[in-house]
Amino acid sequence: MLAEHVERADDPKAALAAIRVVGADAFAPYLLAEAVFHPDDAAAVSQSFAVFPPAVSTPDPPPSGPAEPWIVAWRDWATAALLARLTGTQGDGTLAPRPEGAPTDHTDWQRWSVRMSQLSPLALPALDGPVHAAARAAPLALARGATRAVLRRDFPTATRIVRWLALLHAEGVRLPLDPVPLVEHLRLHGGGPRLALDAAIARRLLGLEAP
Amino acid sequence: MLAQHTPLLVTPTDATALGTAMVEPEAVLSDAPTYAPEATGALLLGLLISPKEPKEPKGK
Numbered sequence A: 001m002l003a004e005h006v007e008r009a010d011d012p013k014a015a016l017a018a019i020r021v022v023g024a025d026a027f028a029p030y031l032l033a034e035a036v037f038h039p040d041d042a043a044a045v046s047q048s049f050a051v052f053p054p055a056v057s058t059p060d061p062p063p064s065g066p067a068e069p070w071i072v073a074w075r076d077w078a079t080a081a082l083l084a085r086l087t088g089t090q091g092d093g094t095l096a097p098r099p100e101g102a103p104t105d106h107t108d109w110q111r112w113s114v115r116m117s118q119l120s121p122l123a124l125p126a127l128d129g130p131v132h133a134a135a136r137a138a139p140l141a142l143a144r145g146a147t148r149a150v151l152r153r154d155f156p157t158a159t160r161i162v163r164w165l166a167l168l169h170a171e172g173v174r175l176p177l178d179p180v181p182l183v184e185h186l187r188l189h190g191g192g193p194r195l196a197l198d199a200a201i202a203r204r205l206l207g208l209e210a211p
Numbered sequence B: 001m002l003a004q005h006t007p008l009l010v011t012p013t014d015a016t017a018l019g020t021a022m023v024e025p026e027a028v029l030s031d032a033p034t035y036a037p038e039a040t041g042a043l044l045l046g047l048l049i050s051p052k053e054p055k056e057p058k059g060k
Helices: A002-008 A012-032 A039-051 A067-087 A109-118 A130-136 A139-151 A155-170 A179-189 A193-205 B012-023 B039-049
Strands: none
Touching: A002 A012, A002 A039, A012 A039, A012 A067, A012 A193, A012 B012, A039 A067, A067 A109, A067 B012, A109 A130, A109 A139, A109 A155, A130 A139, A130 A155, A139 A155, A139 A179, A155 A179, A155 A193, A179 A193
8 A cells, every 4th residue: 555655656755755744644554444564565664764764863852852853753653663563573673763751741731732633643552652651641631632622623633632532542541521523523524634544543443433 | 666766865855844744733823713792783683684584475
């Protein structure tokens, strides 16, 4: 699937960049549906890292350093970790190192929930780490953030936060709101292919779509 | 793969654009509906001056 995407693209560089942007979510069909992972798909992801190399060293977590490179580093780690898992090369070193730190202070839940939305590609069942622990520790802050984003009509951000709520729901964490009608509401609103992908992943996590 | 046989030149601008696309910040402006008490009068006026519901013609 991924290899075919690069193969058929008029602009291979843009196709490889798209794989880097979609990141770990590119593996969702293999994790949540029954798509078959082909070695060529692994090669496409590896090539996207070769053409657009991640940072050599892991950036300092905020507030010591800027948030943006740290978020990118986490997303790169998620992609690299899933690639290693699917190719059976775990332990051989991944294409991107795991960053330090996690967004644990959710006192400022508005800003915190947006930060979690930016880390939403990590909200996949095959991944675990300090970011996931931070999400498990603050379902109320996630619910507040999702509600706030819906009220702001920022549906892409709302859908990204709902990804975390859906993952927690799949893990059996008790939530302060029902994520099912929220996902359906956001899906019906639409908002582009990225929102559609986030909504589809959330629906899979909630068991609304069979594999 | 096609990309493996094609020279791909990545400029610093490409790398910056990629990093920006990966961060996905929230919308800068909120589009939330705002409370507008002055709209109540306009709504009531609209209800009062709106024509009545047409009735079924008789004798047909």
